[in-house]
Amino acid sequence: MSNTKFILGLFDDPDVMMHGIDKLQKNSIPIYDVYTPMPIHGIEDKLGVKPTRLGYAAFMFGCLGGTVIFSLVYYFLVHDWPMDIGGKPAFAAPDFIPATFEWTVLYTAFGMTGTFFFATHLFPGRAPRVMDLRATNDRFVIAIDAKGNTPHEDITNILKEAGAVEIKHNDRKYVSYE
Amino acid sequence: MASHNESIIREPLITGKDITYAKVTEDVLRPVENTPTKAWWIGFSVASLFAMLWVFAVSWTFWYGVGSWGLNKTVGWAWDITGFVWWVGIGHAGTLISAILLMFRQNWRNSINRSAEAMTIFAVICAATYIVAHMGRPWMAVYSLPLPNQYGSLWVNFNSPLIWDVFAISTYFSVSLVFWYTGLLPDLATIRDRATGIRRRIYSICSFGWTGSVKTWQRFETVSLILAGISTPLVLSVHSVVSMDFATSLEPGWHTTIFPPYFVAGAIFSGFAMVQTLLLVTRKVLGLENYITMFHIESMNKIILLTGSIVGVAYLTEFFIAYYSGGEYEQYTFLNRFTGPYWWAGCMMYGCNVLMTQMMWFKKVRTNIPIAWILSIVVNIGMWFERFVIIVISLHRDFIPSSWAMFYPTWVDMSVFIGSIGVFFTLFLLFIRFLPSIAMAEVKLLLKSSSEQAKKKLLDAGHLDASHAEFYKESLTKFDSVELSDYEKV
Numbered sequence: 001m002s003n004t005k006f007i008l009g010l011f012d013d014p015d016v017m018m019h020g021i022d023k024l025q026k027n028s029i030p031i032y033d034v035y036t037p038m039p040i041h042g043i044e045d046k047l048g049v050k051p052t053r054l055g056y057a058a059f060m061f062g063c064l065g066g067t068v069i070f071s072l073v074y075y076f077l078v079h080d081w082p083m084d085i086g087g088k089p090a091f092a093a094p095d096f097i098p099a100t101f102e103w104t105v106l107y108t109a110f111g112m113t114g115t116f117f118f119a120t121h122l123f124p125g126r127a128p129r130v131m132d133l134r135a136t137n138d139r140f141v142i143a144i145d146a147k148g149n150t151p152h153e154d155i156t157n158i159l160k161e162a163g164a165v166e167i168k169h170n171d172r173k174y175v176s177y178e
Numbered sequence: 179m180a181s182h183n184e185s186i187i188r189e190p191l192i193t194g195k196d197i198t199y200a201k202v203t204e205d206v207l208r209p210v211e212n213t214p215t216k217a218w219w220i221g222f223s224v225a226s227l228f229a230m231l232w233v234f235a236v237s238w239t240f241w242y243g244v245g246s247w248g249l250n251k252t253v254g255w256a257w258d259i260t261g262f263v264w265w266v267g268i269g270h271a272g273t274l275i276s277a278i279l280l281m282f283r284q285n286w287r288n289s290i291n292r293s294a295e296a297m298t299i300f301a302v303i304c305a306a307t308y309i310v311a312h313m314g315r316p317w318m319a320v321y322s323l324p325l326p327n328q329y330g331s332l333w334v335n336f337n338s339p340l341i342w343d344v345f346a347i348s349t350y351f352s353v354s355l356v357f358w359y360t361g362l363l364p365d366l367a368t369i370r371d372r373a374t375g376i377r378r379r380i381y382s383i384c385s386f387g388w389t390g391s392v393k394t395w396q397r398f399e400t401v402s403l404i405l406a407g408i409s410t411p412l413v414l415s416v417h418s419v420v421s422m423d424f425a426t427s428l429e430p431g432w433h434t435t436i437f438p439p440y441f442v443a444g445a446i447f448s449g450f451a452m453v454q455t456l457l458l459v460t461r462k463v464l465g466l467e468n469y470i471t472m473f474h475i476e477s478m479n480k481i482i483l484l485t486g487s488i489v490g491v492a493y494l495t496e497f498f499i500a501y502y503s504g505g506e507y508e509q510y511t512f513l514n515r516f517t518g519p520y521w522w523a524g525c526m527m528y529g530c531n532v533l534m535t536q537m538m539w540f541k542k543v544r545t546n547i548p549i550a551w552i553l554s555i556v557v558n559i560g561m562w563f564e565r566f567v568i569i570v571i572s573l574h575r576d577f578i579p580s581s582w583a584m585f586y587p588t589w590v591d592m593s594v595f596i597g598s599i600g601v602f603f604t605l606f607l608l609f610i611r612f613l614p615s616i617a618m619a620e621v622k623l624l625l626k627s628s629s630e631q632a633k634k635k636l637l638d639a640g641h642l643d644a645s646h647a648e649f650y651k652e653s654l655t656k657f658d659s660v661e662l663s664d665y666e667k668v
Binding site for chain 2: 012013014015033034035036037038039040043044047049052054055058062072073076077080081083085092095096098099101102103105106108109110112113116117119120121122123124125126127128129130131133134135136137138176
């Protein structure tokens with residue numbers, strides 16, 4: 001029994017890698033994840049990653065921000081300390097627009113980005129779980145969990161046929177902890 | 179997908195032969211991964227000397243009060259607010275490039291957005307220092323926030339554009355920062371994975387544990403798109419609100435409904451000029467000619483021409499409305515720009531912003547690097563004078579002739595201004611030293627479709643409309659980074 005935990009197929013071209021994914025899937029080999037130095041469109045459909053719901057989160061945060069500041073300004077200028085400015089109404093709604101707009105944008109930006117960081121476990125100081133150090137540079141890496149039933153040689157061959165420039169049998173999941 | 183062939187008639191966004199993904203990383207990270215060059219040290223030393231001058235002049239202001247500036251009873255706002263508006267204006271190009279050009283799918287933004295956004299952040303920092311400095315007592319800045327206090331609570335007045343400004347500038351700064359930093363994460367991870375020792379640890383903390391997995395990238399793109407979507411109205415709102423600081427007053431020369439769009443166009447105008455000033459030098463010094471190409475330079479010059487012309491139309495409109503309004507104070511203010519004691523400032527404003535930029539109609543001017551660089555500086559001098567003219571000339575002679583006065587800057591005024599330029603350049607040079615000045619991941623996206631080598635492959639393969647191929651080859655002649663001899667036989 002080998003100690004291999006993960007088999008990595010390293011590609012130097014995103015299109016070749018996409019064919020590699022197809023090939024692996026045709027052979028019913030489950031793909032653990034794919035690491036790329038840049039966003040590759042269409043890959044999420046192949047791997048069955050659901051569309052993100054961050055847009056809804058952004059909308060909710062925006063509504064919250066706008067509501068919060070509008071209520072605050074209403075409280076300040078109409079309820080708590082109404083000012084007599086030439087007898088004009090204290091509830092001067094057009095004047096509330098700039099602050100409401102700014103906080104809508106502010107809450108959307110911070111809320112959505114915060115949700116993104118939270119949902120993808122990104123935060124300062126998080127140990128990077130990198131499987132191959134070149135995946136952020138010039139290699140497109142398909143990671144396959146070696147615990148599956150397919151013989152490792154078969155996976156290696158499929159990757160080789162698909163045009164992988166290098167195939168790694170890693171004994172540990174992440175290489176970035178040393 | 180990355181492999182789609184882009185139409186041949188589009189100019190390449192990355193030039194040079196044998197550019198690989200690895201080479202993009204190498205080229206962009208050269209200044210980050212090596213010890214700084216002599217040029218960097220010289221630039222950094224000069225810039226930080228000026229930054230020190232800023233620290234000194236601002237400390238002087240805080241110690242002795244704003245009385246150390248040349249302000250008087252008539253001209254109560256001068257170089258401080260001129261400098262503030264100037265810097266905020268400069269801070270508009272970055273978000274415009276990263277947000278509006280992203281929405282319009284202008285891929286040429288990919289190689290300039292990172293440094294333009296950094297510039298935005300530094301320019302807004304400089305602007306914010308003016309706001310705090312012009313209060314004279316910086317600890318009073320807290321009263322611009324709607325916080326409960328012992329006076330009632332006496333809240334800030336949300337009917338006032340000055341309070342809108344507090345909200346607009348602080349939101350703009352923080353959202354730009356979030357946008358910029360989120361975009362930096364993948365590139366910081368690239369540095370981290372190539373570094374060793376203490377540098378790896380630092381970049382590891384800064385990169386938030388980015389790995390580039392499918393899910394992160396998918397969400398990253400959504401986040402970028404939505405941030406761009408909300409930043410687009412934000413960037414337009416910021417300078418609109420700044421202009422309302424003036425437009426909602428009753429001062430002739432300020433009390434103008436055209437101000438919001440006029441200020442926004444001027445801001446984009448001066449912002450792009452500053453991007454041009456910095457990038458023309460950066461590309462040369464860091465050897466990034468293949469990524470920031472003549473196409474980028476010309477495109478930016480076209481935007482400078484467009485926004486400069488919008489500003490020109492706004493100037494004409496102002497003059498016409500001053501005449502047509504029949505208001506004698508209004509008419510006097512605009513005549514006074516040419517006939518008063520500050521006629522030279524008026525000439526600088528109209529000459530630099532309108533006359534000089536009209537030269538950009540000529541392709542020879544747009545694609546000539548030394549001229550484009552000088553013009554970009556001329557634009558920013560002109561834009562500084564625009565704010566000076568609007569603020570000081572309007573104030574110095576308004577309704578009551580007995581109150582007319584002149585404004586003479588003191589050495590503190592001048593030192594704060596020159597020093598703020600030093601602060602800006604110090605921050606920019608530090609940025610170039612420690613962070614990737616080009617968004618590597620985004621440039622890599624273009625490599626297979628929009629690069630010169632990809633287009634060369636298309637040409638070599640034939641199957642193209644001969645007139646299209648000819649058009650493409652013709653367009654390459656302006657590039658300074660393309661080996662034209664390669665195309666003779668094709």
